[in-house]
Amino acid sequence: MLPALTMGDPAGIGPELTIAAWRMLRESGEAFFWIGDPSLVADEIPVRIIGNAGEAAAVFENALPVMPLSLPGPVRAGHPESRFADAIIASIGKATALALSGEASAVVTNPISKIVLREAGFGFPGHTEFLAALCDVPGEEIMMLASPRLRVVPVTVHVGLRAAMDMLNVSRIVHVGATLHRALQRDFGIAAPRIAVAGLNPHAGEGGVMGSEEQETIAPAIARMRAMGIDATGPWPPDTLFTDLARPGYDAALCMYHDQALIPLKTLDMATGVNVTLGLPIVRTSPDHGTAFGIAGKGEADVTSLLSALRLAGELGHARAHAKEKNG
Template sequence: MWTEMAKPLVLTLGEPAGIGPDITLATWLLRTQRGIPPFYVRGDAGSLARRAALLGLDVAIAEIRAEDAAASFADALPVVSTGLKATAAPGKPDASSAAAAIGSIEQAVADVNGGRAAAVVTNPIAKSVLYQAGFRHPGHTEFLAELAKRDGIVPQPVMMLWCPSLAVAPVTIHVSLRDAISQLTTELIVSTARIVVEDMRNRLGLARPRLALAGLNPHAGEDGALGHEDRAVVAPAVEMLRGEGIDARGPLPADTMFHAAARKTYDCAICMYHDQALIPIKTIAFDEGVNVTLGLPFIRTSPDHGTAFDIAGSGQANPSSLIAALKLAAHMASAKTA
């Protein structure tokens, strides 16, 4: 899926008390078997070494410079220090957790912007832990958009969830359902769809992406009988997109959009709210789904799961989603530079 890259990927530490360290170590051990592109971790080598010892994993860890990561990857898990210690035990975030997680993200983005890495892949964070430390963003996606700010302008980030058989992008993300409905506008739908199309063209190699726009209401509003939003808000967005030469159709009843035959008719489903997008892809590819942030000047992917405190340090964590995220990031980086 990926071609040889000139630069490695940078992987963030994530929540140190979660399964991020577990799946990072497991992924490096599978580097040859699963054809994993070279990456390095921005984090604390000591915390990874302690987790490896707890799990009984024979992982050599090399604390190196980012410039040396690709050459080191075959023989050791490369770690570029953030200078921030992570002391939390599995399942038990501590006072070091928030700073270690945030510092890793900030420095990983700086590495990509500085030309030291090809793309950012982020391990899961625990938002509740970050909130207690004063973190003011709803999640990873919005924080990354803030880090991408240029000349005072914050880009619109679009969250796309991807697996080989389905890609979905919610128009509204980390807000309540009530707020999602009130925030939904024709302009927001159109701007979201434009970003999806641009990045699918430039970073995923699709010359003419096909979009299917879900209706907000059951049966896409049943011609107004079940709500006015689909006729008044979603349908005009579809017409605007078509007028721009974008292959878009809808609004479509969401309950018939995600079966196997329907999925073959489009490249990305544009959904109106968080669960409308995430339920189908997590049902289809719970262990292999990838979270991709579109609309940023750098590439970012992530496993499509959380910190799983209950199994951290137990050896039960499945690295498949992280492996898929690394491979997709490498593919996108290769497409961007091709």
């Protein structure tokens, strides 16, 4: 089985990243197949139309295996249009269906534009929520950002900071922490995961002087996780949690809000950071960047994050299959 790579927004950098990834991986054996409109890539590289995922591995060395879908008109790089939304959504849906059926080992998603899809009536905030609905596990999706130097999971994600504070409660923190613990064991092969839990306030509240959330919410959540057998520690002051000295002490950091998690990871490993969705019955990864319409078609896009996403998808898919086989 191979990972299925989605089309993403055709006016963004997805097509050129796909081309670059195939060129770099075609001889390494790290194969994948792409679900998109062949006209987006066929002028640059050889393409082989496939009817099912099983055909992809045999042709990958000589051509990009493509499960075709059609766009309603020509694409101008850097000029997104809502009329492409149906095809963008169809690519995600097809990849997810193949992963659920076991025909694909994972789903790797090229970047989409939330604004473009929203203009077309798309009813989900983004990729992650849509994938959870397709997998029939709405609300179970958890976002991880992973790189060679750091793994982070935010308890709250795409909401404003005031709303994020209102959403924090013991049950939510425990749910996200338990999902992270299981994923580290099953997908990352860490037998006894160590989870460092960040505080919300400066100095983790300084004993209540700078905020009470640590005492009233975060510490009780940590205690509950520890009672469940999860090696969770904290709450740790966020300003020192991500230093070179601190990071070797844990396998993943559980953070309270979006930027608390993503700023340190992107500062340390912007190019190699990978978005991983936990809590799904399938493996899903994505490059840790957007559509980059401003540079689309100019040959400036960096393929490193997509390569990392494809490689990690392969590793997680293999680990999950091994865990399933081991557990019967």
